[in-house]
Amino acid sequence: MGLRCAGPTPRRWPPTVPSFRIHFLPDDQEISVNDGQTLLEAARRANVYVGAICGGEGTCGKCRLIVREGEVEGESTEFLTREEIRRGYVLACQVVPRSDLVVEVPPESRLSGYVGIGGEDSERFRDFTLRETAAPAPRLDPVVKKVFLTLPEPTIDDPTADQERLLGALARDRQTPLQMGLKISRQLPYALRKVVRQRGRVQWSWDGRVTATVGVRGPVLEVLSVEPGDTSDRNFGLALDIGTTTVVAHLVDLVRGTTREAAAKYNSQLSFGADVIGRINYARQPHGGEDLQRAIVKDIDTLIQDLEVRSQIARGDIQCIVAAGNTAMLHFLLGLEPDLIRLSPFTPAAASPPPVRAAEIGIRVNPRAILYTLPMIGSFVGGDVTAGIMASGMHRADEVSLLIDLGTNGEIVLGNRDFLVACAASAGPAFEGGSVACGMRATCGAIDTVRISPNGDRVSVSTIDGGRAVGICGTGMIDAMAQLFLAGLVDRGGRFQVDRCPARFQLSPEDDRPEFILVPPAEAENPRGIVITQADVENLVRTKGAIYAAAACLVNSVGLSFADIQHLYIAGAFGNKLDVANCVTIGLLPDLPTDRIHFIGNSSVAGAKLAMLNEKWMAEMYRIRERITYEELMVNPRYMEDFLSACFLPHTDLAQFPSVPEPASLTASQGAAPAAASVEWDDPACKRGAVL
Amino acid sequence: MGLRCAGPTPRRWPPTVPSFRIHFLPDDQEISVNDGQTLLEAARRANVYVGAICGGEGTCGKCRLIVREGEVEGESTEFLTREEIRRGYVLACQVVPRSDLVVEVPPESRLSGYVGIGGEDSERFRDFTLRETAAPAPRLDPVVKKVFLTLPEPTIDDPTADQERLLGALARDRQTPLQMGLKISRQLPYALRKVVRQRGRVQWSWDGRVTATVGVRGPVLEVLSVEPGDTSDRNFGLALDIGTTTVVAHLVDLVRGTTREAAAKYNSQLSFGADVIGRINYARQPHGGEDLQRAIVKDIDTLIQDLEVRSQIARGDIQCIVAAGNTAMLHFLLGLEPDLIRLSPFTPAAASPPPVRAAEIGIRVNPRAILYTLPMIGSFVGGDVTAGIMASGMHRADEVSLLIDLGTNGEIVLGNRDFLVACAASAGPAFEGGSVACGMRATCGAIDTVRISPNGDRVSVSTIDGGRAVGICGTGMIDAMAQLFLAGLVDRGGRFQVDRCPARFQLSPEDDRPEFILVPPAEAENPRGIVITQADVENLVRTKGAIYAAAACLVNSVGLSFADIQHLYIAGAFGNKLDVANCVTIGLLPDLPTDRIHFIGNSSVAGAKLAMLNEKWMAEMYRIRERITYEELMVNPRYMEDFLSACFLPHTDLAQFPSVPEPASLTASQGAAPAAASVEWDDPACKRGAVL
Ligand code: FES
Ligand code: FES
Known part of the structure; x- marks a missing residue:
């Protein structure tokens, strides 16, 4: 490919910047970078995924790489221990190459899934997202539909143009005005007729069987395409x-x-x-x-x-x-x-x-x-919430429902057929990912179930795929939190009770505060082991406090109390793995009878499907958007008060949580024993997910 | 520009086809052509205009060129005389170069105007097209309008999104639903605010003054663009x-x-x-x-x-x-x-x-x-006719009007506020251009006025620009026809009466039939002189017969007669140069009182302007289209009968033309003397357009 010229060797431009080759393991990708580019930039260009949660600011410490061969230059960082630095660990965003390199992306930075989630994991998502929603199945009238028509042949008495012939037939049973782009008018004569071309001669013969694809575009129906024959089945x-x-x-x-x-x-x-x-x-x-x-x-x-x-x-x-x-x-x-x-x-x-x-x-x-x-309600309440309302059907019910989306923002909607109010808790991503020391997303190697024996000395975990633990996901964090609380290892204020089981605690190298050892380094697919830090607990308490307070505020703003809520819908990819009792135990969800609490899974995709399957439902999405009132909590003086009261486990006001048991530290005989046989954290069977 | 390689000389592909350079005069354009391409193709590629009315079929004889230097190859043709061939004349579409050539485009093939009509000629068109129409001036509400708005600044209590803020303000006094493209939603935040960027920091400050351009698109109003500030004056x-x-x-x-x-x-x-x-x-x-x-x-x-x-x-x-x-x-x-x-x-x-x-x-x-x-009524009645109806206002009047568009197709509309019918006469281009032996369009050198003395021996002509005659345009043809008839040089059946003035006739080299010498070769800017052939007369009689018969048929089809027509609107670029009396004399227009006949000039552009200036008028265009009934004359048995009766001068039924005088041959004392002093055709002053 390309021509080669004899003559002087071509010079690179700019001539003074050397470039280095970086070889990434285990992906076996190679790329050359110019001087000054960080390893994170190199990885991005090579399409090698490196967790870089702060976006390369050097503040998340998640972009860990191991330099196997070659020289790099960069600042030292408190995110790496001496030992790690000795073993070649660097933060990809903080170092630049000084020679050709061989670099390994360790599992905790890889977190798999960048090139698509294969096999089991994909099934898992399917499982989350295919479940039935509370809303009834719509009569089919999709926003984009195919209509098969047989148009009568033009005659001298009815020489109506092709475009008007088609539009006339399409308009027959419709109110919505029709529109048609020029491209379609250009193709239509060919779709309606058989055409034979011979040496500049064109023979047209009428067929008239045509499939029009029409789509809703605001107030009009647009003819998107025309095809000869009947393709309406596809x-x-x-x-x-x-x-x-x-x-x-x-x-x-x-x-x-x-x-x-x-x-x-x-x-x-x-x-x-x-x-x-x-x-x-x-x-x-x-x-x-x-x-x-x-x-x-x-x-x-x-x-x-x-x-x-x-x-x-x-x-x-x-x-x-x-x-x-x-x-x-x-x-x-x-x-x-x-x-x-x-x-x-x-x-x-x-x-x-x-x-x-x-x-x-x-x-x-x-x-x-x-x-x-899908239409959005405001900056913090998006089209996923409109979809969630639609999927729950709460906007059509007589009874009052509360919808809590446990996503990153913690959006909350309250209402029924007569009113709808929404707010966002600005919860922050405390359940998973970046702000949790060992946080990761719900994928291979993520701990999603935790059980702790009442006296706190036996811990069992299982991971999503049954493999060795790489980190902990949102469901796992809520489980761990509830279990730590019930075992008396965390007090109502969210402080670790190291004395109750000193062997399971160590001091964090980062802030010298205690951290709970969930899985020790030797047993984890992560050289640091899996720990829950004091900061993680504080974060989670703040987040759950924000959500609970926001819900309380919203319910209160319309003169109701939680007892008036007939249905509590929980949306989010936590899905059916989430344990309602644990959510109530830590005070994330109000203490309602369990039959009023419904996990609706990924209501966002469910709502998108509903909108797609019926044009009236799509229109309903826009009406929901117009009906709903957004409450800005930041300007609600009551919110800060509610928030502070909710920053306890489960709450300062225990009367709001009658069903939550006393922690083990207070009543040594009680506690939340795992439903199934409990297995020690160091039992290899547990890590393969065989139990619980 | 470009690099040159040392090495063997590059070969042309395909290697066996030689190419020749063609130099065109008087434009001084040069182009190289491959073997097998005709001179017409060469001229097109060189952007040199050569009249090629049949599109290169060899059937119009209008693509005449003079080969000044070099060799060409091609068939001989009956369109060129021996003498012309001797002098180097060729038909461009029928010959291919056999060497490099120098080729001249003679005036009759040039017909100026290809690269735009400059100076006087342009003024002439302006004159045609700027004249007032019969319709009242509309209240201004153009199909695309600029709306200047000052939008209130968003607040915590009203954080409505930019797009909805704009659409809300625009919708205030409008019924039509509004639409807005994604591009506009992308620009809007910048149009509404002042933005200062500094090293990755963005400072936004609200302005709110914005001009939206909105345009009618079928049933919706589309926001086409947004600009900061007030540009609504432009x-x-x-x-x-x-x-x-x-x-x-x-x-x-x-x-x-x-x-x-x-x-x-x-x-x-x-x-x-x-x-x-x-x-x-x-x-x-x-x-x-x-x-x-x-x-x-x-x-x-x-x-x-x-x-x-x-x-x-x-x-x-x-x-x-x-x-x-x-x-x-x-x-x-x-x-x-x-x-x-x-x-x-x-x-x-x-x-x-x-x-x-x-x-x-x-x-x-x-x-x-x-x-x-503009919406079209059928294959032969287009958007120019919808525009003409609109411009005449006939569709709103109580009285019945007839609109005749003397364009190439001869479209006719009859009606009032209660009914509208239309037909096309398929007149063919008999007034100008290709089918007339010396026909040309109304531009420099075109004869547009002809007067012939009652005894037929004195002929005076004038051209549009006062220059030497190159050919004859539509107005000139109608004039000539009426004058030939009134002077008795053509009988009622359209046959030349050579005996009345043998000196002005010669035999056509093409069909050996007589042709009338309007300007002899020596006085014309055309080596053949300007003649009117027997075929020209027959064509014109057929064309005017077709139009008259179509109008008669249409009027008859609704049970009316010409006497019921209160207004006869004549549209077409003939404009005010057209002589009503001459049109009636040859039986092109019905013999109505002259105060009922209105030349409305280019009603096509007038209608387009009306549609543009008011969105209701644009909508009215579409209603006209829907109201109107198209009459296919080809399936009307009466039409052929009417047509045959109309193929006489002025008509078989003279009672329909009471105002047309007897031709000079019948009453030697009468005739249509020119209104002003008549000037002989060989008087040089006439050809400069000084008289008449
Ligand atoms: S990307 Fe966050 S520290 Fe490197
Ligand atoms: S283009 Fe008509 S004869 Fe050449």
């Missing part, structure tokens, strides 16, 4: 939940109303920042917004590829995409300015962005397919 | 009349409702075929449709450039284009399949094409500007 849609952490895609058969396949992967934007604020800050950089958009579009593409292979349905048959997500994620997806989301008075660029051609933002499905983004 | 539109022969553009100030400038040029598609059918045939070739579209888009660009220079208004301020034209021209413009227009049952691809982004078809105005094409 019509698919993609429902997306674009989470800050995870992107979930469901392939929906719009003719039959069934989900054909589901897939999920991590949001690649994680390497630009773990949370919304980190990514908005990243977007301020030149081309930052484009990087974010490209990352999510690439993720969607990966998911579509996965769905194509598994379902044997071509992406060209996907005629629409409905995307749910929080306000920032949808702004990133559409390339809307996100900066104002984080600045008072928190005004998004758009709350109901127009439907656009999916191709316009680079998503490769049918070139005429429409991308709908 | 809003322009382009009204286009895309004729088969001429393209006219008016630059309209949409704020003041005035026409700022007008420009016109020939339709460059003429080199692909003189009439609609020729061009539709051309469109069947591979890329034929694209060639036609490119040609008209380039013409529009040339006109815009002209308007920009003269008005000092930038094309970026043109926010909308409204194009009128016959069905084929609008199909070519939009790239719609035109082939079905000419095939029974004459079904166009689209009758009301959707508004499109002008940029989508390559017109460079404001990138967000909308191009509206």
Whole structure:
């Protein structure tokens, strides 16, 4: 390929900057970088995933790499121990190469899943997201539908033009005005007739059988494409939940109303920042917004590829995409300015962005397919919440319901057919990922169940895949917290009670405060072991306090109390693994009868599917958006009071939590023994997930 | 520019085809062509205009060139005399070069105007097209309007998103639903605020003063663009009349409702075929449709450039284009399949094409500007007729009116507020251009006035520009015909009466029939002189017969007679130069009192302007289209009868033409003497246009 010229050797430009080759293990990727680029930048360019939760600021300590060969230069950091530095550990964002390198990405930075979540893990997501929602199944009338028509042949008495002939037939049973793009008018004569060309002669013969694909675009129905013959049996849609952490895609058969396949992967934007604020800050950089958009579009593409292979349905048959997500994620997806989301008075660029051609933002499905983004309520209550309301059906019920989305933001909605109010708890990502010392997302190696014996000396854990523990995920953190509390290892104020079991505690190298050893280093797939720090506990208490207080405030703002709540819907990817009793024990959820508490799983993707399957339901999404009132808690004086009272386990006011047992430290004979046989943390069977 | 390699000389591919250089005079253009390409193709590629009315079929004889140096090869043709061939004349489409050539384009093939109509000629078009129409001036509410708004600053109590804030304000006094593209939602935060960027920091400060440009798109109003501050004083539109022969553009100030400038040029598609059918045939070739579209888009660009220079208004301020034209021209413009227009049952691809982004078809105005094409009634009654009805106001009147468009197709509309019927006479281009032996368009050198003394021996002519005669245009043909008839040189059956003045006749070299010498070769800018052949007379009689019969048929079909017509509107670029008495004399127009006959000039561009200036009027265009009934004359048995009766001068039934005087041959004392002093054809003063 390419021509070679004889003559002087070509010079590199600029000539003074040397470049180095970096070889990444275990992926066996190689890339050359210019002087001055960090290892994190190199990894990004080589498409090697390195956890970089703070986006390369040097403040999260998650971008750990091991330099196996070669020289690097950079500052030392408190995130690495002496021993680790001796073994070659570096923070990828803080060092630049000084020679060619061989670099290994250790498991805790890899966290698998970057190139898609394979096998079991994917099934797990499917499981979360395919479950039935509380809402009734809609009558099928998808937002993009295929209509097969047989149009009568034009005659001298009725020479109506092709375009008007088609539009007339389509308009017959419809109120919505129809629109048709020029491209379609150009193709229509060919779709309606057989054409034979011979040496400049064109022979037309009428056929009239045609399938029109029509899609809702605000107040009009647009004819998106026309095809000869009857293709009305092949019509698919993609429902997306674009989470800050995870992107979930469901392939929906719009003719039959069934989900054909589901897939999920991590949001690649994680390497630009773990949370919304980190990514908005990243977007301020030149081309930052484009990087974010490209990352999510690439993720969607990966998911579509996965769905194509598994379902044997071509992406060209996907005629629409409905995307749910929080306000920032949808702004990133559409390339809307996100900066104002984080600045008072928190005004998004758009709350109901127009439907656009999916191709316009680079998503490769049918070139005429429409991308709908679900309407957002405000900067902190996004299209995922609109979807959640829809999926729960709470906006149509007589009884009052409370919806809590345990995502990164902790959005809460209260209401029924007569009123809807929403707020965001600004909970922060205390359940998983970056702000937890050993936090990780719910994937291979993540601890998701914890049991601690009443006297605190026996600990058993299991991981999602039954493999060796790499870190702890959100469900695991809530479990651990409840168990630590019930075993008396943490007091009501959230302070470790080291005396109760000194052997399980050590001092944290970071802040010299005690930390609880969940899995010692020798037994974990992580050289630091798995610990829960005092800071983790404080974070979690703050987060659960914020959510509980926000819910209490919201319920109170309309003159109700928790007792009036007939249904409490819990949304979020925690899914059915989440233990209601543990959630109540730590005071995250109000102490309601368990039959009133419903886990609705990923209500975001469920709502997206509902909106896709019936155009009236899509319209209902917009009506929900218009009905709902957003409560800004920051300006509610009661909120801070409620929050402070909720920053205890389970609460300062124990009367609000009658069902929570006394911790073991207070009543040594009680405690929460595991339901199944308990297994010691050092029993190898436990780590393979065989028990619990 | 470019690198040169040492080494063997590069070979041309394919190596066996020699190429020749062709130098065109008087334009001094040079181009190299491969063997096998005709001189017509060479001229097209060199952007040298050569009249090629049959599109290169060898059947029009209009693509005459003079080979000054070099060798060509090709068939001989009956369109050239022996003498002409001796002098180097060739038909460009019939010969290929055999050596490098120097070639001259003679005046009769040049017909000026290809690169735009300069100076006087342009003024002439302006004059045609700026005249007042019969319709009242509309209240200003243009289809694309600029709205200046001052939006209140968002607060914590009202953090409404930017998009919804703008749409809410715009929706205030409007019923039409609003739409907004993603691009606009992307820009809006910047339009509403002042932004200061410093090293990754972004400072936003609210301004709120914004101008939104909104345009009608079918049932919705689309926000086309947003600009900071108040730009509502600068809003322009382009009204286009895309004729088969001429393209006219008016630059309209949409704020003041005035026409700022007008420009016109020939339709460059003429080199692909003189009439609609020729061009539709051309469109069947591979890329034929694209060639036609490119040609008209380039013409529009040339006109815009002209308007920009003269008005000092930038094309970026043109926010909308409204194009009128016959069905084929609008199909070519939009790239719609035109082939079905000419095939029974004459079904166009689209009758009301959707508004499109002008940029989508390559017109460079404001990138967000909308191009509206006026709705068409059928294959032979286009958007120019809808415009004409609108401009005349006949569809709103109590009295019955008849509208005759003397364009190439001869469209006729009859009606009032209660009914509207239309038909097309399929007149053919008998008034000008290709089918007339010495026909040419109304430009420099075209004879437009003819007077013949009652005894037939004295003839005076004048040309549009007062220069030497090159050919004869439509107005001139009608004049000549009436004068020949009144002087007794043509009988009622359309046969030349050679005996009345043998000196003015000669035998045609083509068909050996007599032809009338209007200007002898020595006095004309055309080596053949200017003649009117027997075939020309027969053509004209057929054409006027077709139009008259069509009008009669249409009037009759609703049970009326010409006497019931209160207003006869004559549309077409003939404008005020057309002599009503002459039109009646030859039986082209019904013999109505002259105060009922109104020349409304270019009603096509006038209608386009009306549609542009008021969105209700645009909507009215579509209602006209829906109200109107198209009469297919081809299936009306009465039409052929009426047509045969009308193929006489003025008609078989003289009672229908009481005001037409007896020809001189019958009453030697009468005749139609010129109104002003008559001047002999060989008086040099006449040819400078000083008299009449
Ligand atoms: S410390 Fe390196 S990415 Fe956060
Ligand atoms: S004869 Fe050459 S173009 Fe018509």
